[in-house]
Amino acid sequence: MIPFRFLHAADLHLDSRFAGLAQLPHAVRSYLRESTFAALGRLVGVAVEAKVDFVVISGDVYDVSDASLQGQLRFQEALKKLDEHGIKVYLIHGNHDPLDGPRLKTELPEGITVFGTGEPGLAVACRRSDGAEVAVISGISYPTQKVTENTALRYNRKPGSTLFHIALLHGNVDGDSQHETYSPCTRKDLIGRGFDYWALGHIHKRSILHEHPPIVYPGNIQGRSVKETGPKGCYIADVNAEGHVQLEFRELDTVRWQVREIPIDSLADEAEWTAAVEQAVEDIREELPQLMSVVRFRLTGRGNVHRILSEKGAAADLLSELQRREAVRADRQAYAGLVWTEGFSVETGLPVDRGRLRQEDSFLGELLRLSGRSAETEDGLEELLAAALRPLLENRELRRLLAAAGAADKREWLRSAEELGITLLSGTEDAEKAGGREPKEAEAGRQERGSER
Numbered sequence: 060m061i062p063f064r065f066l067h068a069a070d071l072h073l074d075s076r077f078a079g080l081a082q083l084p085h086a087v088r089s090y091l092r093e094s095t096f097a098a099l100g101r102l103v104g105v106a107v108e109a110k111v112d113f114v115v116i117s118g119d120v121y122d123v124s125d126a127s128l129q130g131q132l133r134f135q136e137a138l139k140k141l142d143e144h145g146i147k148v149y150l151i152h153g154n155h156d157p158l159d160g161p162r163l164k165t166e167l168p169e170g171i172t173v174f175g176t177g178e179p180g181l182a183v184a185c186r187r188s189d190g191a192e193v194a195v196i197s198g199i200s201y202p203t204q205k206v207t208e209n210t211a212l213r214y215n216r217k218p219g220s221t222l223f224h225i226a227l228l229h230g231n232v233d234g235d236s237q238h239e240t241y242s243p244c245t246r247k248d249l250i251g252r253g254f255d256y257w258a259l260g261h262i263h264k265r266s267i268l269h270e271h272p273p274i275v276y277p278g279n280i281q282g283r284s285v286k287e288t289g290p291k292g293c294y295i296a297d298v299n300a301e302g303h304v305q306l307e308f309r310e311l312d313t314v315r316w317q318v319r320e321i322p323i324d325s326l327a328d329e330a331e332w333t334a335a336v337e338q339a340v341e342d343i344r345e346e347l348p349q350l351m352s353v354v355r356f357r358l359t360g361r362g363n364v365h366r367i368l369s370e371k372g373a374a375a376d377l378l379s380e381l382q383r384r385e386a387v388r389a390d391r392q393a394y395a396g397l398v399w400t401e402g403f404s405v406e407t408g409l410p411v412d413r414g415r416l417r418q419e420d421s422f423l424g425e426l427l428r429l430s431g432r433s434a435e436t437e438d439g440l441e442e443l444l445a446a447a448l449r450p451l452l453e454n455r456e457l458r459r460l461l462a463a464a465g466a467a468d469k470r471e472w473l474r475s476a477e478e479l480g481i482t483l484l485s486g487t488e489d490a491e492k493a494g495g496r497e498p499k500e501a502e503a504g505r506q507e508r509g510s511e512r
C-alpha cells in the first residue's frame with residue numbers, strides 16, 4: 060500500500076446565525092457570525108501546511124438548507140484555494156444541507172467531488188506528488204432532511220480493488236440521544252462493511268469510536284453554543300504502507316466556548332465573589348490569548364453568597380458589567396483574548412448542614428428525605444414529578460415542554476426545589492436548630508434561577 064495523508068472534517072455549519080445571541084453588541088456578534096468562515100480558512104491553511112493529498116468532508120457544510128449566497132461563495136473561495144494547491148475535496152451533504160434544499164445553484168470549482176444520493180458513489184483519490192492511486196472513497200448525500208434508513212448497509216468495497224477504502228457517512232452511530240437519529244446504525248454494522256476508515260459526520264462532539272478500522276467523528280470545526288464546548292477542529296489521518304492510520308487532531312476554532320464552575324463555599328461576601336469571577340475571566344484570557352472565549356459560569360456550592368445571588372440579583376448586575384468591559388475591547392477590534400461572559404447558572408444553596416436537616420423530625424426533614432429517596436431511582440423521580448407536575452399538564456404548551464425534558468433536567472428541578480424548600484423553611488424553629496442561619500431573613504427568602512440564558 061502507498062502511504063498518503065488526508066484531512067477529515069465534518070459539520071462546518073457555515074454561516075451559522077447564532078440566533079440565541081441577538082442581544083450582543085454588534086462587534087461581538089459579527090465576530091461570532093464570522094467564526095465558522097474563519098474556521099474554514101484555518102482548515103485550508105492546515106491542509107496546505109500539512110501537505111495533505113486530499114480532504115474529505117462528511118456532511119453539513121452549510122447550517123441551513125437554504126444557505127445564503129454569501130455562505131456558498133465563501134465555501135467556493137476556500138475550495139478554489141485548495142484546488143490551487145492541487146488538493147482535491149470529496150464531500151457529502153447531511154441533514155442540515157440536503158440536496159433538495161432551496162439553495163441557489165452555483166458553479167462548483169474544479170477538483171471537488173460531491174457524492175449523490177441512492178447508491179454510494181465511488182471515486183478514486185490520488186497522491187498529489189506523483190498521481191499514484193491511493194484510495195477509494197465512497198459516500199451518500201442526504202436527498203432530503205430526514206433520512207431514517209440505515210444507509211451504512213449499502214456501502215460496499217470496490218470489487219477487486221486492494222486500495223485503502225474510505226467511507227463518508229453522515230449519521231448517528233450507536234444511537235447518540237443528543238442528536239437526531241438520522242442514518243441510524245451500529246459500530247458493528249460499520250465494521251462489517253470491510254472499509255479501512257469510516258469518516259463520520261453529524262455528532263458535533265469529537266470521538267474515535269473504534270481504532271481498527273478507525274471510525275471517527277471529528278466534531279464540528281467551530282463551536283456554536285455553550286453546548287459545544289472545548290477545542291473544535293479536524294483530523295489529519297496518516298496512512299502508512301501497512302494501511303495503519305495515525306490520527307492527529309488540529310484545532311481550527313477562533314471562538315472557544317466553555318462552561319466553568321465557581322464554587323462559592325469559601326467566599327465570604329459579595330466582594331470576594333466578584334473578585335473570584337473577575338479572576339476566572341482573567342485566567343481564561345491568559346489560557347487562550349489567541350482566541351475569543353465565550354463562557355458560562357456555573358456558580359455552585361453552599362455559602363452566604365447564595366443570598367446575594369438569589370435575592371439581590373447580583374449575578375445579573377455583574378454580568379452587565381463584565382459584558383460592558385469586553386464590549387469596549389470588541390469596539391477596538393481586540394478580539395484575541397476577549398472573554399465574553401454569556402451568563403451565570405446559579406446552582407448554589409444556603410450554608411446549611413443538609414445531612415443534619417435530613418435527620419430532623421420536622422417538615423423540612425421529611426421533605427428532604429422524600430426528595431432524596433425519589434432521586435435515587437429513575438422510577439422514583441418519575442413518580443414524584445408526575446404527582447407534582449400534574450396541574451401543569453392541563454396546559455398544552457407546558458405539556459409539550461415537559462415531554463421534551465430529559466432526566467438531567469428533572470434532577471435539576473428536584474435539586475432547585477430542595478434548595479427553595481431549604482431557603483423558605485430554614486427560618487422555622489426546627490431548621491434553626493439544625494444549623495440554618497439568619498432565620499429572620501430566610502422567612503422572606505425567595506430564589507430565582509439567576510440570569511441563565
Ligand SMILES: [Mn+2]
Pocket residue numbers: 070072119153155261262263
Ligand atoms: Mn451537524
